[in-house]
Amino acid sequence: MHEGSCHCGAIRLTLPATPTKATLCNCSACRRVGGPWVYFEWGTVKIEYDEGARGEYVWGDRTLTRVFCKRCGCSTHWEPINPEPGARQGVHLGNFSRELLASVPVRRFDGADSWTFIDP
Template identity: 65%
Template sequence: MTDNADPASLLQGSCHCGAVRLTLPAVPEKATSCNCSLCRRLGGLWVYYEFGTVEVTGHPGETQEYMWGDKTLRTVRCRHCGCATHWEPLNPEPGGKHGVNLLNFPPELRRSVTVRHLDGADTWTFLD
């Protein structure tokens, strides 16, 4: 992070048009870049938090969801600009996680995070 960056402002992100806003509870240490059929198309860079700890404004009113496969989670995007903002479980359980697309946050935050590469297309193992 740059010396001038306000840590609190780095935790605030939004889709391109600003209709969906996200506030992280803490700076992430790691992010996941996945090559599965959906993530490679979305270009998502995912950070994970306990479900309910990320403040999401504009959802569900300004969002659309996409579900596929075993339909255990929904990928959420802004209904106006189309940016993928996060994914969440359909049936949240205590301690369950959801993913937030780090690409909707200031570049300084992304540069401060270690990125791991997940082979979600084939082996479901990390490549690094």
């Protein structure tokens, strides 16, 4: 298990397993908040919040909520608004150790146009 947090520590995340790959997306939201993102089945990431720390932003087709810390501004994860069986959530890998971040292979994804991976 890997533990991480936003910069101030008001939102804490524990991954259920070591990620084997990550995605760096260039869509209008991801290119602004950075990445890379790793994905897990909905409900398997343990997330704890200090009171008043959770901020939310919903955009586009209104199926996902991006969660950020209202204190330090760090984007921590996104989650489905209406999760169905098999749904997943994304976790911002930048909130974890430099060692974990360096060890996970990153793929580039064109979420702005083609909706395909654009690795060389």
